[in-house]
């Protein structure tokens with residue numbers, strides 16, 4: 001289906017769609033497109049093409065009725081171009097944080113700036129702090145990529161490094177997010193990045209969000225904040241930095257069209273990403289004694305003695321498959337489901353003189369998302385626990401990472417099926 005977009009106007013196309021440029025030139029998120037170029041737009045995403053200096057003819061090939069709209073004028077606000085000019089002039093390395101509410105175009109603005117700055121010859125890195133709607137790397141991970149060509153979507157870039165946060169939201173996990181972005185910024189600087197664009201989560205309201213954003217801006221020592229707004233809704237985040245002499249604050253407008261995403265769309269995009277990530281995964285077996293454990297208790301203590309086990313069984317009232325004791329915690333793995341009550345927990349705390357007690361059913365491990373790191377703490381990839389064998393103290397993990405590389409297992413707070421379906425979200429430190 002061929003469509004003509006008049007010079008100076010734009011076309012907004014919703015996925016799933018495949019767009020072929022037939023005649024004229026256009027600009028897509030800061031990247032110029034020419035006849036012969038093809039843009040593939042996924043379900044729950046959209047793309048905007050502005051006709052530059054002459055009429056543009058595009059062909060939309062789509063399995064369903066193509067959904068598009070002709071927009072008068074450009075889909076890319078003038079202040080976006082101005083922001084690219086400001087960043088070009090900043091002292092290098094320029095550390096630029098893009099802030100915005102959900103569905104305001106943050107990822108698109110980052111793509112736009114990255115395309116323009118790359119074309120101007122800067123070494124551009126992108127740190128994607130968003131763990132829910134990750135553009136770089138799988139969900140639950142903060143990602144780092146470098147621009148090596150112009151792109152339509154950030155996910156086209158090669159994943160360079162990551163930091164496992166463990167959930168689809170940084171809420172309740174602020175420290176991990178802050179440490180993660182800082183470490184990846186350091187990696188980008190070590191590699192000589194001149195412009196580092198930080199794509200942030202759309203979590204901008206409430207105490208947790210305010211604290212996270214303030215700390216990220218401080219710990220990264222950003223040179224420039226780009227606040228993308230519909231109606232000055234980010235004032236509370238920007239105000240504390242207004243009088244900083246070293247920090248440029250730019251307020252830019254949200255584009256006239258956005259493909260908004262509801263919870264279903266967001267879950268669909270995450271599950272697509274998990275599924276793709278796990279496609280070549282295999283089961284690996286890891287002995288708890290051979291690895292380090294982070295963000296959880298299981299695997300950090302010594303197995304209970306037979307006497308301790310029978311005492312624990314008396315307290316919890318069901319058969320116990322395995323129990324482990326460390327100085328600050330007791331982990332009990334039961335063969336049957338049991339209702340954990342306050343009395344049971346205080347009896348275990350009292351007896352073992354510890355702060356934390358976890359009573360977990362044997363089957364509850366299945367599906368737990370884990371991050372896998374090398375001995376120097378470098379992110380290697382994700383996995384999901386298939387099974388815990390209490391006798392051999394061994395975890396079976398479905399992952400594309402090679403067993404011999406794994407030195408550290410980091411427990412996450414999401415359950416994912418081998419097909420990538422998101423099954424449940426739970427509290428950190430549940431195991």
Ligand SMILES: Nc1ncnc2c1ncn2[C@@H]1O[C@H](COP(=O)(O)OP(=O)(O)OP(=O)(O)O)[C@@H](O)[C@H]1O
Nearest residue numbers: 045046047048102103104105106107108202255259
């Ligand atoms: N200027 C634009 N022209 C056309 N489409 C756009 C434009 N800006 C954003 N979109 C589309 O709207 C959708 C949402 O934009 P984007 O992903 O940039 O928002 P976001 O603020 O990063 O969202 P989230 O809060 O989920 O991270 C995307 O599919 C994107 O391609």
Ligand SMILES: [Mg+2]
Nearest residue numbers: 106107130133
């Ligand atoms: Mg985004």
